[in-house]
Amino acid sequence: MNDPFPISCFYSRFSHLFPQKTPRVKQLHLAHPRSHVVGFTYMGKSWKNPIMAANAAKKGAKFTKLAREIQVAAKLGGPDPNNNSRLRMAIDAARVEQCPKDTIERAIKKGAGLLADTAAIEETVYEGYGPHRVGVIVECQTDNKNRTASNIRDLFKKSGGELTPVSWMFDRVSLIEGTPPGGKVDDPETEAIEAGANEVEKSGEGAYSFIGALEDLKTIETTLRARGWSITTSELSYKAKNQTELDDAQKKDVIEFIQALDDDDDTHRIHVSIEL
Numbered sequence: 001m002n003d004p005f006p007i008s009c010f011y012s013r014f015s016h017l018f019p020q021k022t023p024r025v026k027q028l029h030l031a032h033p034r035s036h037v038v039g040f041t042y043m044g045k046s047w048k049n050p051i052m053a054a055n056a057a058k059k060g061a062k063f064t065k066l067a068r069e070i071q072v073a074a075k076l077g078g079p080d081p082n083n084n085s086r087l088r089m090a091i092d093a094a095r096v097e098q099c100p101k102d103t104i105e106r107a108i109k110k111g112a113g114l115l116a117d118t119a120a121i122e123e124t125v126y127e128g129y130g131p132h133r134v135g136v137i138v139e140c141q142t143d144n145k146n147r148t149a150s151n152i153r154d155l156f157k158k159s160g161g162e163l164t165p166v167s168w169m170f171d172r173v174s175l176i177e178g179t180p181p182g183g184k185v186d187d188p189e190t191e192a193i194e195a196g197a198n199e200v201e202k203s204g205e206g207a208y209s210f211i212g213a214l215e216d217l218k219t220i221e222t223t224l225r226a227r228g229w230s231i232t233t234s235e236l237s238y239k240a241k242n243q244t245e246l247d248d249a250q251k252k253d254v255i256e257f258i259q260a261l262d263d264d265d266d267t268h269r270i271h272v273s274i275e276l
Contacts, residue, residue: 067107074111128163131253135169135273142266174217175237181228195223240273
């Protein structure tokens with residue numbers, strides 16, 4: 001049934017009784033002369049720059065992951081970084097990312113059981129096929145296994161993959177990463193032989209990755225440190241036995257899937273059977 005007197009007509013006829021306030025618009029000018037954005041406006045205090053908010057959220061998620069690794073390391077090896085190499089490297093990694101000092105200290109206390117409100121962080125592993133039958137192993141650190149399992153399962157499903165055993169596609173290995181004394185090394189192969197590693201490859205600007213047997217993790221790390229190397233990673237890892245062959249479009253699908261996994265708060269390390 002049609003309204004014989006629409007509300008719009010009411011406001012039109014009696015608009016003089018309802019004075020309209022013009023919203024106050026604030027103009028912000030960015031101080032940096034090279035900025036591509038010369039200015040923007042916002043309405044009231046509740047508006048937030050969406051780019052700044054997204055960046056802050058990403059930084060917060062990164063700090064959460066760094067803090068969890070610190071917490072797990074402190075739980076497994078104690079709160080003293082001088083006697084706990086995993087904790088020492090976790091703290092160093094957090095400092096590189098400018099993680100707040102109080103966040104680091106609180107994570108250490110949580111891991112060591114020195115705080116009453118500590119929620120236990122557990123490590124768990126999921127494996128399956130991602131897009132185009134690529135093998136994927138996801139290591140997680142979580143305070144709620146049910147939530148994590150549900151999230152990871154959904155991400156695999158959305159990618160067209162599934163959770164299923166694929167560990168047979170990988171070797172379990174020791175992974176040690178670091179930089180040589182002085183920033184360069186004449187013969188990385190010699191360094192690998194001396195340390196007892198099976199393989200070595202360049203992994204970044206002046207950085208190298210050493211791969212060895214599971215039982216040789218501590219030996220390789222200790223030897224490299226003694227030879228002046230700065231170690232940034234020393235952990236058990238997974239190495240694909242064979243690389244899954246993909247074209248560029250297929251590889252793009254896999255990279256998007258890996259990014260989605262990495263964006264989840266509970267994921268810690270991701271291993272795939274392709275060369276990225």
